[in-house]
Amino acid sequence: MNEPAVDGSHVSLKAPRGDDQSLIVALRIRPMNEDEILQGATPISHCVDDKMVVLMDPLDGNEDILRANRTRERQFMFDAAFDGTASQKEVYEKTSKALIPSVINGFNATVFAYGATGAGKTYTMLGTDDDPGIMAHALNDLFLEMDKSKESMKYSVRLSYLEIYNEMIRDLLHPETGFLDLREDAKGVQIAGLSEVNAQCTGEVMEILIRGNRERTQEPTAANKASSRSHAVLQISVQQQSRLRDVTQQIRTGKFFLVDLAGSERAANTQNRGKRMVEGAHINRSLLALGNCINALSSMDKTKLRYVNYRDSKLTRLLKDSLGGNCKTIMIAHVSPASLFFEESRNTLVYADRAKHIKTKVRRNVADVTYHLAQYHNIIQDLKEEIKRLHRRLEKQSCSHATCIRSVHNAVMEDAKKDSEESDLDRLKAQLMRVFDSQTALRWEREKELVAGRKLHFKDDDRLRFEEKRLEKHGGSTDELDDPDDVVQAKEHLQSLITERQMAEKLKEDLQKQVIDTRQKAGQLEEALPKSLQSQEQREILRLLCRVQELQVESIDMQSACLLRNYEIAKRDVAVEMLRDHKELCHEIIVQQKALIDERQLNAPKALDDLMELYNQEYHEFSLPDINSHKDGLTALVSRADDTTELNSDLILPKICTRIFRTDSHTRQQFLKNASYNLAQYADQKNKDDKFFSPSPIARQIQQKQIVSSPLSPVSRQKSIVTLSSHSNLSTPLHLRDHRDVIASNTRHIAKLAAKRRTTKAQQYMPQDQYDFSDAASLNRANVSMSMDKDSHLTESRLALHDQNFGSSLTIDEQRSVLTDNQVPSRRKKNNQLRVLGKDSTRNRGNYALPAKYNQMSPEEFFQQLALSGSRRPNDSINENPARRSRPQATPHSTRHANQPQVKVKANTHKMQLMFSEDNESADRVKVAQGKRAKGDKTEAAAKKNASISGYRNGDISITGFGIQ
Numbered sequence: 010m011n012e013p014a015v016d017g018s019h020v021s022l023k024a025p026r027g028d029d030q031s032l033i034v035a036l037r038i039r040p041m042n043e044d045e046i047l048q049g050a051t052p053i054s055h056c057v058d059d060k061m062v063v064l065m066d067p068l069d070g071n072e073d074i075l076r077a078n079r080t081r082e083r084q085f086m087f088d089a090a091f092d093g094t095a096s097q098k099e100v101y102e103k104t105s106k107a108l109i110p111s112v113i114n115g116f117n118a119t120v121f122a123y124g125a126t127g128a129g130k131t132y133t134m135l136g137t138d139d140d141p142g143i144m145a146h147a148l149n150d151l152f153l154e155m156d157k158s159k160e161s162m163k164y165s166v167r168l169s170y171l172e173i174y175n176e177m178i179r180d181l182l183h184p185e186t187g188f189l190d191l192r193e194d195a196k197g198v199q200i201a202g203l204s205e206v207n208a209q210c211t212g213e214v215m216e217i218l219i220r221g222n223r224e225r226t227q228e229p230t231a232a233n234k235a236s237s238r239s240h241a242v243l244q245i246s247v248q249q250q251s252r253l254r255d256v257t258q259q260i261r262t263g264k265f266f267l268v269d270l271a272g273s274e275r276a277a278n279t280q281n282r283g284k285r286m287v288e289g290a291h292i293n294r295s296l297l298a299l300g301n302c303i304n305a306l307s308s309m310d311k312t313k314l315r316y317v318n319y320r321d322s323k324l325t326r327l328l329k330d331s332l333g334g335n336c337k338t339i340m341i342a343h344v345s346p347a348s349l350f351f352e353e354s355r356n357t358l359v360y361a362d363r364a365k366h367i368k369t370k371v372r373r374n375v376a377d378v379t380y381h382l383a384q385y386h387n388i389i390q391d392l393k394e395e396i397k398r399l400h401r402r403l404e405k406q407s408c409s410h411a412t413c414i415r416s417v418h419n420a421v422m423e424d425a426k427k428d429s430e431e432s433d434l435d436r437l438k439a440q441l442m443r444v445f446d447s448q449t450a451l452r453w454e455r456e457k458e459l460v461a462g463r464k465l466h467f468k469d470d471d472r473l474r475f476e477e478k479r480l481e482k483h484g485g486s487t488d489e490l491d492d493p494d495d496v497v498q499a500k501e502h503l504q505s506l507i508t509e510r511q512m513a514e515k516l517k518e519d520l521q522k523q524v525i526d527t528r529q530k531a532g533q534l535e536e537a538l539p540k541s542l543q544s545q546e547q548r549e550i551l552r553l554l555c556r557v558q559e560l561q562v563e564s565i566d567m568q569s570a571c572l573l574r575n576y577e578i579a580k581r582d583v584a585v586e587m588l589r590d591h592k593e594l595c596h597e598i599i600v601q602q603k604a605l606i607d608e609r610q611l612n613a614p615k616a617l618d619d620l621m622e623l624y625n626q627e628y629h630e631f632s633l634p635d636i637n638s639h640k641d642g643l644t645a646l647v648s649r650a651d652d653t654t655e656l657n658s659d660l661i662l663p664k665i666c667t668r669i670f671r672t673d674s675h676t677r678q679q680f681l682k683n684a685s686y687n688l689a690q691y692a693d694q695k696n697k698d699d700k701f702f703s704p705s706p707i708a709r710q711i712q713q714k715q716i717v718s719s720p721l722s723p724v725s726r727q728k729s730i731v732t733l734s735s736h737s738n739l740s741t742p743l744h745l746r747d748h749r750d751v752i753a754s755n756t757r758h759i760a761k762l763a764a765k766r767r768t769t770k771a772q773q774y775m776p777q778d779q780y781d782f783s784d785a786a787s788l789n790r791a792n793v794s795m796s797m798d799k800d801s802h803l804t805e806s807r808l809a810l811h812d813q814n815f816g817s818s819l820t821i822d823e824q825r826s827v828l829t830d831n832q833v834p835s836r837r838k839k840n841n842q843l844r845v846l847g848k849d850s851t852r853n854r855g856n857y858a859l860p861a862k863y864n865q866m867s868p869e870e871f872f873q874q875l876a877l878s879g880s881r882r883p884n885d886s887i888n889e890n891p892a893r894r895s896r897p898q899a900t901p902h903s904t905r906h907a908n909q910p911q912v913k914v915k916a917n918t919h920k921m922q923l924m925f926s927e928d929n930e931s932a933d934r935v936k937v938a939q940g941k942r943a944k945g946d947k948t949e950a951a952a953k954k955n956a957s958i959s960g961y962r963n964g965d966i967s968i969t970g971f972g973i974q
């Protein structure tokens with residue numbers, strides 16, 4: 010068992026003569042458990058004292074003549090005996106504790122628990138979490154004991170944990186290594202490949218132990234709910250070496266085996282079958298081998314040569330040293346007190362009693378190490394260190410007056426050092442604050458500079474451009490200026506701006522340099538600080554200082570953002586100012602041109618006059634007093650936005666919006682909120698009045714959006730007017746007819762575009778279930794000359810109104826060309842043919858009869874046909890009633906005229922259809938049906954019922970809107 014060790018030095022194995030030592034045997038009787046009590050068992054094992062145990066035969070021997078004179082009691086003496094009241098600690102202390110110093114000093118020791126299954130072996134060795142057993146107590150004491158001598162000794166503790174299950178050895182700390190081989194050589198019994206784990210403290214050891222136990226094979230049997238099916242061996246190897254280096258060194262290696270054997274079992278009691286039975290057989294075989302060894306070893310006849318057969322099982326081979334060799338061994342035998350286990354208890358007691366006679370020769374495992382000459386130097390060094398250490402200890406122990414004075418002096422010195430550290434901290438703090446301050450100042454300067462720089466740029470660029478424009482306005486290049494004062498003033502201003510910018514740039518450069526300097530200083534300070542700061546308090550102060558600085562920086566950032574926002578507002582103000590100037594300029598041009606027209610008595614078109622009137626009206630209305638200068642006015646304006654009636658005018662909103670741009674953001678938001686809400690209210694009110702033409706909610710939203718989000722719409726209007734004027738070329742004498750046409754055409758074009766845009770949006774938002782677009786497309790194709798768009802506001806009546814207003818003499822051809830260019834679907838545009846009904850003939854179930862002549866009719870022909878057959882031309886009919894003209898009304902009962910084509914729209918299943926008929930006497934009715942119809946309901950009455958609109962007067966072009974209205 011002696012091991013070579015230590016730094017490759019020469020190790021000589023000593024073989025000291027061992028002392029004979031008897032195997033110590035203790036007996037533990039566990040308390041009766043519930044099962045045993047329920048089965049009516051009586052206690053048959055008793056501890057008479059701490060060494061004597063009495064076992065009673067439960068059978069009544071009176072009937073057996075052979076037993077009649079025999080005593081029913083049998084007494085056993087052990088080194089220690091424990092009954093059910095004994096605690097784990099007591100058992101440990103009275104048995105295994107004494108082995109701990111021996112192990113530390115290089116002796117081998119073994120404690121093994123023996124007994125029948127369920128007798129309490131595992132409980133004694135391992136114990137429970139609350140009440141740990143011998144293993145935990147022994148390891149704990151081992152480390153405590155080593156601690157006592159760690160000043161002079163060095164220790165190394167290694168652990169291995171294995172189980173013998175069915176005669177196979179398994180490493181419980183590394184079970185993945187599989188089954189291991191057991192070998193014997195000159196050094197003793199070895200297990201090849203068994204892992205050894207280093208442990209430094211009790212905690213670590215306990216962890217290893219718990220890990221190993223988790224791997225142990227345990228199964229429930231009838232005798233024990235958690236029966237160990239294997240023998241478990243925990244091996245603790247302790248190596249002790251003196252710290253004192255000498256020319257020769259002793260290394261002591263003690264091994265401590267803690268063995269929890271599996272219990273012998275009777276198949277009748279355990280009722281084991283199959284695998285459990287095989288396990289039981291293996292257990293019994295190995296325990297029999299152990300018993301044989303014990304028998305042989307305990308032979309009283311010292312004269313005879315004994316043969317001990319360890320080879321019968323792995324257990325006996327492993328415990329060879331523990332039983333008959335160099336080992337202090339304790340056997341703790343376990344029995345149940347119950348009468349049910351009399352046989353098992355008796356066997357155990359007999360074996361335990363026999364084991365008492367086993368003698369082992371115990372000797373210390375010591376290895377003497379002789380060092381090499383080269384190692385002496387190290388040893389001397391170590392010794393010197395040791396001397397110094399001892400001197401220091403001596404000094405400490407003899408705390409004389411001088412030492413006290415020295416200690417007081419030391420304390421004073423430490424205080425002084427602390428003070429100086431604190432003053433250092435103050436100094437650093439001040440330095441840090443200076444750096445922070447200068448950083449803050451610089452940052453602030455830079456932010457201001459940034460904003461100022463932007464302003465300057467903006468001022469420079471925009472003002473410059475503005476000035477240039479102004480100069481250009483006055484005509485010619487700057488060289489040929491008539492007004493030198495203006496130019497001089499502008500130049501001076503320009504010069505001052507340039508100088509200002511240069512100064513700002515210089516300042517910026519300086520600031521940047523300063524920033525770099527400060528950063529460097531801060532970097533140095535950052536490096537120096539951690540070295541100087543030692544205490545937690547100092548670090549905390551520093552952390553707080555840094556936080557303060559961070560907050561200051563955040564505050565500067567916020568202020569800077571504020572400045573930038575102000576700057577943006579100022580920029581917008583300037584833009585508004587410029588737009589105003591521009592507006593004034595436009596106004597000047599318009600007024601002058603008007604004067605020119607009046608002066609030359611030119612015959613301007615009526616449209617132009619109307620536009621001029623509108624313009625004048627708007628111009629004066631927009632010259633409201635500045636809101637900024639009157640706070641009350643602003644409040645009044647916002648409250649006006651609250652007033653629904655005010656919004657009834659289409660002009661008030663853009664007007665207010667233009668003004669509101671100059672107010673603060675909160676007021677702006679408040680205003681827009683109120684305005685959009687009231688617009689919706691207004692629109693609702695309007696819709697109630699006029700269901701026929703009311704736009705959809707989404708269309709209303711779009712309308713509101715357009716108005717609200719276009720505060721400068723009057724300017725755009727001005728633009729349109731200017732464009733129109735430029736097209737008209739009013740400054741030159743007109744060929745009236747031509748120009749009127751051009752103006753009319755342009756106006757039509759604008760109106761058309763607007764109508765188209767509205768239509769697109771309405772289509773986009775129109776809910777599908779309200780209108781079947783696919784079918785509407787076919788219907789539209791049928792009415793192309795009358796309508797091209799489902800939601801078009803550009804009805805013929807409107808165009809007619811336009812024509813009337815602008816005196817257009819456009820022919821039907823021209824009207825058609827306008828329509829076909831913009832509204833006719835591209836497919837039809839291609840062949841320029843009008844299919845009166847764009848219905849697929851195969852899908853046509855004959856719900857309506859269509860006169861053949863309308864098929865393949867061109868739009869022009871169709872339109873003419875319709876017009877001829879009516880009483881008037883479409884545009885003529887509008888003049889009749891201005892109310893109807895501006896808004897076509899649904900007239901449920903229209904007048905009938907003979908010889909007019911009947912135009913009907915019928916609701917088919919899910920669809921609308923259009924029907925023309927000429928042969929009907931009362932054929933001037935045009936029916937428009939919309940909506941869905943119940944499936945299977947094919948009568949016209951149902952169609953009418955479902956129709957939401959029907960009956961326009963013949964010739965009223967508003968039929969074009971049937972698809973949507």
Ligand SMILES: Nc1ncnc2c1ncn2[C@@H]1O[C@H](COP(=O)(O)OP(=O)(O)OP(=O)(O)O)[C@@H](O)[C@H]1O
Binds near residue numbers: 270271343
């Ligand atoms: N001294 C005791 N005090 C209280 N309970 C005990 C004592 N000894 C054993 N027991 C209980 O008895 C039962 C059986 O004990 P244990 O498992 O230790 O038996 P065992 O001898 O190891 O059996 P096996 O050989 O089958 O593993 C356990 O529930 C255990 O808690």
